Amino acid sequence: MLNPLSQAQIEAITLWHLVQHSLAGFRKIQAHYPSLADALQAGQLPVWQALGLHKSHLQRFQEFHTAQGRQQFQRCLQQIQQQSDFVLTCADADYPQQLLPYCDRPPVIFGQGDAQALLQPQIAIVGSRKPSPHGCQTAYDFAFYLSEQGFYICSGLAQGIDQAAHQAALKHRRTIAVMGTGLDQTYPPQHQGLRRDIQERGGAVISEFLPQTRPLPQHFPRRNRIVSGLSLGVIVAEAGLKSGSLITAKTAAEQGKAVFAIPGHIYGEFHQGCHQLIREGAILIDHPQQALEDLALPAQWQAAQLQAAEPAAADEPDVPEHLHELHQQLDWTGQTLDQLAQRTQQDAPALTAQLMELELLGLALQQAGCYLRCRAGK
Structure with missing residues (x-):
């Protein structure tokens, strides 16, 4: 069942609705405004025009600020809430990390x-x-x-x-x-x-x-x-x-x-x-x-998978709450300490200590100077 949508998720969905799935339009607005909430205010139409948004997006923006437009969007939100088990934006911890390097990544994933x-x-x-x-x-x-x-x-x-x-x-x-x-x-x-x-x-x-x-x-x-x-x-x-x-x-x-x-x-x-x-x-x-x-996947990871091709959920270790955010940032190809520090906004000593904890729990692996997942965790 879908958890209540956060305000940030609703704002991302709103912009996605207004630009009609245009990746270029979404990125242009996102890059200009410090907050999407600011971008969605009724008085921002001249700014949208100055940014060169497509005329259909400008028209949709104007319609959105009418009673009929609001109702139409609310129906869209209701459908999302009824049909989705999860909604992920790039700012959410569960958003797939492997998509983040790409400028054309989907701003919103419905699942x-x-x-x-x-x-x-x-x-x-x-x-x-x-x-x-x-x-x-x-x-x-x-x-x-x-x-x-x-x-x-x-x-x-x-x-x-x-x-x-x-x-x-x-x-x-x-x-x-x-x-x-x-x-x-x-x-x-x-x-x-x-x-x-x-x-x-x-x-x-x-x-x-x-x-x-x-x-x-x-x-x-x-x-x-x-x-x-x-x-x-x-x-x-x-x-x-x-x-x-x-x-x-x-x-x-x-x-x-x-x-x-x-x-x-x-x-x-x-x-x-x-x-x-x-x-x-x-x-x-x-x-x-x-x-x-x-x-060229790490040999240790492959060996672990071969030994447990059907791992029971009960056997998967819990991720301690204070390590959850970092564990979510890890992927299966590996990231350097500097990359992880930039993504988590943590200093190197604190990050190294947390990575060592994850390694001891069997949830992370260091390979050729990079850190990667080696188990799913729960």
Whole structure:
């Protein structure tokens, strides 16, 4: 059940509503004002105009300050509260740390299921919506293996490869779906049951889109940056030359993520996209363990996962309250002491002491001068 929205969350949602999901518009307003509350005041229209906001955003701003506009937004908030199990803004401790380095990160994430799933180590598996039976089986097998090792499988809830990956990872209760619509809709509609299973079996279904956002074509390439951004690496299981999964691979490469491609028959049209990626520098893999090796994850962490592929929640240590904020800042790839000090606004001696506590509890690991998570905690 969704906790009451904070004032800061409501302000972020309001601006997101006014700029109609425009990342550029949101960042422009956010950069100009010390507080979003100031930006939303009725007298700020001239400032919005001077900042060069789109005319549709200016019109929406004016409408918002009418009785009808207020009512419309209140209905939107009610839908969010009814449909969401969690709402995360960039300022919230539970916002996925792996997205923070990117300037195009979603300002607001609406979600159903378990918000903590977003903080777990993820690998994306994507591919064609109309794959061959062999491609579906490959995606299923890779997702099954990787989720068994402790990784969450992130994908886009689409038909074909996405569907197979989600279904396999559900066997180990480890999958995350990123949608290209508001949470009030499911696309494709026949995946309503799959979506419900993800929500109810330890996973999460998320979207950056407000309620009533329809499945428009431009929304699906856009959500791919979240799929790749959340993940340690992206595996393209099967794709033709025009597959949308190639956009995910391109975005992942731009984000500095590892891109893996599974090869196929040289005459098969189903595999031409994967072969193109390999020619462009993607890593060829024919076994999921190769992805783990190429990601160069700490050997100690992998060993711990192999020993407890299905860890019981009761066995996970509690994170002491005074360490919770720092633990939430840790990710699965590692950050230096300076990076953590900047994010937590703590001095080095205090931070070092807290990191040592987390290491002693088995919740953090130091590797090559960087600190990273090694268990989920609760």
